[in-house]
Amino acid sequence: MHISDRVHKILARYEGESAETKMNLARILMQGRVGGTGHLVILPVDQGLEHGPARSFAANPAAYDPHYHFRLAIDAGLSAFAAPLGMLEAGIDTFAGQIPTILKLNSSNCLSAIKDQAVFASVDDALRLDCAAVGFTLYPGSDGFFGQVDELRTVAREARAAGLPLLLWSYPRGGSITAVGETALDIVAYAAHIAVELGAHIVKVKLPSDHLEQDAAKSAYAGRQWADPVDRIRHVVEAAFAGRRLVIFSGGAATDPETLYRDVRAIREGGGGGSIIGRNSFQRPRSEALAMLDKIVRIYSGEA
Numbered sequence: 001m002h003i004s005d006r007v008h009k010i011l012a013r014y015e016g017e018s019a020e021t022k023m024n025l026a027r028i029l030m031q032g033r034v035g036g037t038g039h040l041v042i043l044p045v046d047q048g049l050e051h052g053p054a055r056s057f058a059a060n061p062a063a064y065d066p067h068y069h070f071r072l073a074i075d076a077g078l079s080a081f082a083a084p085l086g087m088l089e090a091g092i093d094t095f096a097g098q099i100p101t102i103l104k105l106n107s108s109n110c111l112s113a114i115k116d117q118a119v120f121a122s123v124d125d126a127l128r129l130d131c132a133a134v135g136f137t138l139y140p141g142s143d144g145f146f147g148q149v150d151e152l153r154t155v156a157r158e159a160r161a162a163g164l165p166l167l168l169w170s171y172p173r174g175g176s177i178t179a180v181g182e183t184a185l186d187i188v189a190y191a192a193h194i195a196v197e198l199g200a201h202i203v204k205v206k207l208p209s210d211h212l213e214q215d216a217a218k219s220a221y222a223g224r225q226w227a228d229p230v231d232r233i234r235h236v237v238e239a240a241f242a243g244r245r246l247v248i249f250s251g252g253a254a255t256d257p258e259t260l261y262r263d264v265r266a267i268r269e270g271g272g273g274g275s276i277i278g279r280n281s282f283q284r285p286r287s288e289a290l291a292m293l294d295k296i297v298r299i300y301s302g303e304a
Helices: 005-012 019-029 047-051 053-057 066-075 085-089 123-128 145-162 185-197 215-221 229-239 257-269 286-300
Strands: 040-044 080-083 101-104 133-138 166-170 202-205 246-250 274-276
Touching (some): 005 019, 019 040, 019 133, 040 066, 040 246, 047 053, 066 286, 085 101, 123 133, 123 145, 133 145, 133 185, 185 215, 185 229, 229 246, 229 257, 257 274, 257 286, 274 286
Parallel strands (some): 040 080, 101 133, 133 166, 166 202, 202 246, 246 274
């Protein structure tokens, strides 16, 4: 596999990792239309399990079919497709070798009031499905966080032994964190740092607002203006070992394309590693989704 100079530089930051882990990172970083640029655009489809099928797919009924998502990610030229076990198993033979896959090992569901995740799949499942990486969600701040860390320790050890990179969804919630605090600048940066300290190769966080949640942290942020989203992105990336780990940002709930494009430009200009865009992709008609993803790819490629 040809590896670009930019990707070689990124891989060099992952000291102490096996050749297999770096090669799987390269599989994702060299895939698709942004391949070789150092950016990632990933399609994640765990929302059916997290939020329910109708809330996730009724807006675009074609999306009830797992094959729809494989094909969307492939035709859009994306970096990878991330999903829970059942969805990947439902299409992995048909689309084998066409796009790197990331197996999401744990998940929540909206029928439970508990802010926690349950492990549904294993590293062995990821190997069986020839996945390029595994994904895992953490809820820093929740009552279940320390139990999640215990589960993650086992997952991370098994993934490293298998040469599979770890993509951590790091979503602060629960405890003393307010609803607006879940996307506060200090909290998102803290969540990114927690993820890399726990061994994440790639971190997924939400876009940070200019709100500051923790009184104890406010003095550290004093003297700077945080109105510009580029500065906020740059700070979150800085929190991930000064950019030595890839930080990608969630697309969030479906929004208008122009807002999404502004966010993507801020991520690019702030040194972010890319976008992981689910509902903003699959809740639109296929033609609209492909046009939107095309524009996002061109922004990350410096063409728009």
